[in-house]
Amino acid sequence: MTRVKIAIIGIGAIAEATHLKFLLEHPDAEVTAVIDVQPGRAEEVAKQYGIPSYFNTIEELIANTHVDAVLICTPNVTHIPIAKIAAANGIAVFLEKPIGTSLQEVEEFLEIAKENNVLTMVGMTHxxxxxxxxxxxxxxxxxxxxxxxxxxxxxxxxxxxxxxxxxxxxxxxxxxxxxxxxxxxxxxxxxxxxxxxxxxxxxxxxxxxxxxxxxxxxxxxxxxxxxxxxxxxxxxxxxxxxxxxxxxxxxxxxxxxxxxxxxxxxxxxxxxxxxxxxxxxxxxxxxxxxxxxxxxxxxxxDPFPVEMDHFIQSIRNNETPSVTGYDGYGVLxxxxxxxxxxxxxxxxxxxxxx
CATH class of the missing domain: 3.30.360.10 (Dihydrodipicolinate Reductase; domain 2)
Structure with a gap:
């Protein structure tokens, strides 16, 4: 597999300082898009780090470009709605903790991910x-x-x-x-x-x-x-x-x-x-x-780059990550x-x- 093409959804302070930083440095990853609902934020980050594409929604991302995976770093209640769209389109999903806020929503997402054979990992950095x-x-x-x-x-x-x-x-x-x-x-x-x-x-x-x-x-x-x-x-x-x-x-x-x-x-x-x-x-x-x-x-x-590498290698090797969506469901x-x-x-x- 060539480099894993990744979009980061939600470019807050933590996402910029950790997820984005380490993915940009990773030899097997390529951040090809960033998404943020805050006006101008995605464009600002994309231009600062030389990222090809920027959007306001995941729907815009899917309509305009291809990625292998998304990292969802948005407010907790939005995790699963975004993840459902990604999974339905065959895109691997990394969700920052917690996996979501509704057990029913998480169950629905896990079913979609299973039906589409989509890899899911939850960000339990420790x-x-x-x-x-x-x-x-x-x-x-x-x-x-x-x-x-x-x-x-x-x-x-x-x-x-x-x-x-x-x-x-x-x-x-x-x-x-x-x-x-x-x-x-x-x-x-x-x-x-x-x-x-x-x-x-x-x-x-x-x-x-x-x-x-x-x-x-x-x-x-x-x-x-x-x-x-x-x-x-x-x-x-x-x-x-x-x-x-x-x-x-x-x-x-x-x-x-x-x-x-x-x-x-x-x-x-x-x-x-x-x-x-x-x-x-x-x-x-x-x-x-x-x-x-x-x-x-x-x-x-530093556990953050180790976590990011594990997600990338899980995709490249088609292996179940060590922190699955079912782990996230159990904690929630x-x-x-x-x-x-x-x-x-x-x-x-x-x-x-x-």
């Missing part, structure tokens, strides 16, 4: 970190025995993003849908992706649109889609997930808290034969009757159960897998 790769290898080799409890959290002290993220009509949720999706997916993946049974959760808008001085935060470049600064989403979430294999996952995440900030995702794994902590990566195990604590030595790598199902549990103030029994 799976491609060096330390998580090492930890996953330990877990896969059954180093920890029966994993019975995992605690995962990510607290920001003052890290609420500005823009469409705080508008539920665009994002589908707040901190839980933004950073909580990474925390949940990473922990679930390290556990071996057991089937969830019940979920108890609580979400809350605690600090809301604070006015703290001398702090900075990330702001969407696409300012016009939430120009009224709507803030109707959660900025704190906590949940307890029981799995059918007997394991339990505790998850906590917040954009803003009056407390200590975490330096990255924190994960603790407890197993019958050993345990582990992420960040810094530490392995706990008893050997020859002596309790040991080991800190693996490794050189960290648990996220939605957390919201439902909080709203109804009771435990939610999960439905069978898709």
């Amino acid at each position: 799976r491609f970190r060096t330390d998580t790769e090492i930890l996953k290898n330990y877990a896969t080799k059954n180093t920890f025995g029966d994993i019975y409890y995992v605690k995962a959290k990510l607290f920001r002290r003052r890290g609420t993003p500005k823009g469409w993220f705080t508008n539920k009509a665009l994002s589908g949720g707040g901190a839980l849908m933004d950073i909580g999706v990474h925390v949940l997916d990473l922990a679930w993946w390290l556990m071996g992706q057991p089937e969830p049974m019940t979920v108890t959760g609580k979400v809350k808008t605690a600090l809301g649109a604070y006015d703290t001085k001398h702090v900075s935060t990330w702001e969407s470049k696409n300012k016009h889609i939430n120009k009224n600064n709507v803030f109707d989403v959660d900025d704190f979430a906590s949940a307890w997930i029981r799995f059918k294999n007997g394991a339990v996952l505790s998850i906590e995440t917040t954009w803003a808290v009056n407390g200590e900030q975490d330096d990255g995702i924190q994960i603790d794994i407890l197993g019958t034969e050993g345990g582990a902590k992420l960040h810094p990566l530490t392995i706990y195990k008893e050997e020859d009757g002596i309790f040991t604590e080991m800190t693996p030595s490794f050189q960290a790598k 199902a648990m996220l939605q159960a957390i919201y439902e549990s909080s709203e109804k103030n009771r435990e939610i029994v999960m439905n069978d897998e898709l």
Whole structure:
């Protein structure tokens, strides 16, 4: 296969700094088009980086040029509507997290992708970190025995993003849908992706649109889609997930808290034969009757180019990517159960897998 022709849909700050940057540098990829609904944005980026085509919609893209794949980096509620059009036209799809906001919509998309034999990958970047790769290898080799409890959290002290993220009509949720999706997916993946049974959760808008001085935060470049600064989403979430294999996952995440900030995702794994902590990566195990604590030595790598390369090579080799649309659906199902549990103030029994 020649170079994979790719269109990036939604050229926000993150897409420009990561997806676009690394794809332009990749020897097996060619960014042939960019798409953005903000007037002039796609043209500006195309001219800046020498990209041949630019459009305002995916319909314009399909009508005027050919691509092998699209990267969808738009607000969460638009992910699946765009992905459906791409899949119906036989175009491979990369969706930034979360895969979507509606389980029914995701089911419909996955069916279209299956019917058209379309490759789908979800952007769970933390799976491609060096330390998580090492930890996953330990877990896969059954180093920890029966994993019975995992605690995962990510607290920001003052890290609420500005823009469409705080508008539920665009994002589908707040901190839980933004950073909580990474925390949940990473922990679930390290556990071996057991089937969830019940979920108890609580979400809350605690600090809301604070006015703290001398702090900075990330702001969407696409300012016009939430120009009224709507803030109707959660900025704190906590949940307890029981799995059918007997394991339990505790998850906590917040954009803003009056407390200590975490330096990255924190994960603790407890197993019958050993345990582990992420960040810094530490392995706990008893050997020859002596309790040991080991800190693996490794050189960290930027996970974004590794993730982009995996997507490109999956297309070139016609292989199923390591983060599938069904993985994205499974994570979204648990996220939605957390919201439902909080709203109804009771435990939610999960439905069978898709």
